[in-house]
Amino acid sequence: MTRNDTRKSDDGDEQRTDGSGTTVSEPTARSDATSDSLLGDSFDVNSGSLPADADAVIETRGLDVFYDDVQALQNVDIQIPENGVTALIGPSGCGKSTFLRCINRMNDLIDAARVEGELRFEGKNVYDGDVDPVALRRKIGMVFQSPNPFPKSIRDNVAFGLQVQDKAVDVDETVHRALERAALLEEVEDQLDSSGLDLSGGQQQRLCIARAIAPDPDVLLMDEPASALDPIATSKIEDLIEDLAEEYTVIIVTHNMQQAARISDKTAVFLTGGELVEFGDTDKIFENPEHDRVEDYITGKFG
């Protein structure tokens, strides 16, 4: 499938490929999610044990991920604070995208994937049986490497995630606000009924960001969101990410170390074998890392 292909799965979800070729599903309007609670009707944020660090919005303990027999992440412990930008960096195949996809359970859609250990969002293990992944993905939105608008109008693209919500929202107002927040409104205000596919690559990516923020998430996951864009479009996306980070917790995978250094507050360095080797303030990681292996990676000695 190309990036703009969609098809219906057996249960009616729209399936498409993300930037890495992984098939992902988007919930359709017939989703069973019927409440605006964070994670479905039975979810209580305060149930289960609270995170050790009360400021952490995402916290993992002993997180292991396997694809059949191949281990992609090893015993990852991390506490990602609220708001700001956290960058995930490391050589190809070290598990950055795998980690990102664990956070909103996108790995559920990969048959071979198996997750062990704990991953908590606001204190709740997202792999608990009572968590509704569709509701989880409304609170933890995602933007992929290649812009992937649906073959629908600009308005319908942004409104898409709202259709699964039960609460009454003013769709037009929410669409306008999300487009404004994604720094796209001025450019598309007069063409909301035109296809999202007619926009430039950079505009399409901002449309996808508007779609992700329309349901009012807490966390935005971004998997190399600018790698398919030219330098000017990249710079706009970087400015937008910094702006969004005042309101959302942004977690971004990037291969571009200058980009990580420019826009992130915290950096997590994964190395071969899916090991999280160092996590801390971006300035410290880039200027004075604790680990020689991290210094070697950052200075380009390998990877």
Ligand SMILES: Nc1ncnc2c1ncn2[C@@H]1O[C@H](COP(=O)(O)OP(=O)(O)OP(=O)(O)O)[C@@H](O)[C@H]1O
């Ligand atoms: N769908 C999948 N099925 C099987 N193995 C997978 C799948 N996705 C990833 N892997 C394997 O898991 C490991 C981690 O891959 P992942 O894509 O998470 O790394 P990455 O750091 O994001 O890589 P890159 O920077 O190249 O995108 C790799 O060995 C990869 O081959």
